[in-house]
Amino acid sequence: MARPKIIEAADPVVTWDEARLHLRIDAADEQPYVELLIAAATSHIDGLTGVLNRAVGLQTVEERFDAFDDRLTLELGPAVAIAGTYGASLPLGVFHVDEAGDEQAVDDEIYALDGDGVVLRDGAAWPTDVSADPGAVIVRYQAGEEGDVPAALRHAILLLVAHWYANREAVVTGTIATALPFSVEALLKPYRAWPEKVC
Numbered sequence: 272m273a274r275p276k277i278i279e280a281a282d283p284v285v286t287w288d289e290a291r292l293h294l295r296i297d298a299a300d301e302q303p304y305v306e307l308l309i310a311a312a313t314s315h316i317d318g319l320t321g322v323l324n325r326a327v328g329l330q331t332v333e334e335r336f337d338a339f340d341d342r343l344t345l346e347l348g349p350a351v352a353i354a355g356t357y358g359a360s361l362p363l364g365v366f367h368v369d370e371a372g373d374e375q376a377v378d379d380e381i382y383a384l385d386g387d388g389v390v391l392r393d394g395a396a397w398p399t400d401v402s403a404d405p406g407a408v409i410v411r412y413q414a415g416e417e418g419d420v421p422a423a424l425r426h427a428i429l430l431l432v433a434h435w436y437a438n439r440e441a442v443v444t445g446t447i448a449t450a451l452p453f454s455v456e457a458l459l460k461p462y463r464a465w466p467e468k469v470c
Contacts, residue, residue: 274319274346275319275332275333275334275345275346275347276332276333276334277318277319277330277331277332278331278332278333278361278411279330279331280328280330281317281318281326281327281328281329281330281415282328282329283306283309283310283313283328284313284317284327284328284420284424284425284428285309285312285313285425285428285429285432286309287302287305287306287309289425289429290305290306290308290309290429290432291305293429293432293433294432294433294436304436305432305436308431308432308435308436309428309432311431311435312427312428312429312431312432312435313327313328313428315431316424316427316428316459318330318347319347322459322463323459323462323463323464324463324464325347325348325349325414325462325463325464326347326348326349326414326415326416327415327416327420327424327462328415328416328420329351329413329414329415329416329417330413330414330415331363331411331412331413331414332345332347332411332412332413332414333409333410333411334346334347334409334410334412335405335406335407335408335409335410336406336407336408336409336410337405337406337407337408338401338407338408339367339397339398339401339408341390341391342385342388342389342390343365343388343389343390343408343410344387344388345387345388345389345410345412345414347414348386348387348414348464349387349414349415349416350384350386350387350388350412350413350414351412351413351414351415351417352384352412352413353365353379353382353384353389353410353411353412353413354379355413361411362376362411363411363412363413364376364377364379364410364411365377365379365382365389365408365409365410366408366409366410366411367397367398367400367401367402367407367408367409368401368402368404368406368407368408368409369398369400369401369402370400370401370402372402374409375398377397377398380392380395381395381396381397382395384412389410389412421462423458423459423461423462424458424459424462426458427455427458427459430454430455430458431455
């Protein structure tokens with residue numbers, strides 16, 4: 272199975288205005304730099320590269336499997352939708368590349384989203400005309416928080432942004448070097464998926 276691919280990124284979990292208030296700055300010329308820090312802090316915790324090992328902001332994901340199975344376990348959760356469309360027209364759902372090399376949609380009446388996986392409904396069967404090429408089974412779904420992102424995760428991002436804004440070198444000594452990472456880790460811990468990644 273190939274690694275998942277983000278095909279539509281989440282909207283910013285923390286905005287420039289929220290970070291500006293947290294940092295107590297007014298200068299508009301700082302906005303590009305602060306937005307860069309927001310993106311870096313979000314990437315640190317969110318999605319495929321994040322230490323939480325889960326999606327935070329709502330994003331659209333594509334995963335590929337070599338064959339159909341009773342359960343197609345999704346790597347990036349929490350999965351919240353497997354129906355509808357994203358962007359201009361590309362639909363969510365289960366698809367397969369057939370023996371002629373064409374992508375075909377699987378009837379959405381035969382499968383369902385079940386926690387971190389896609390399962391067949393009782394009595395249903397997956398299509399059999401599947402290409403033998405790797406990654407011929409495709410699942411496109413939305414993962415992340417359906418409503419507001421929890422305040423603890425938003426605050427962890429703001430703490431990281433403030434720390435990096437105030438300390439622009441790679442190494443910082445003193446009490447903040449231990450106190451701040453502990454605060455961020457404490458905020459993230461209840462939301463961490465397993466296996467755990469190292470911060």
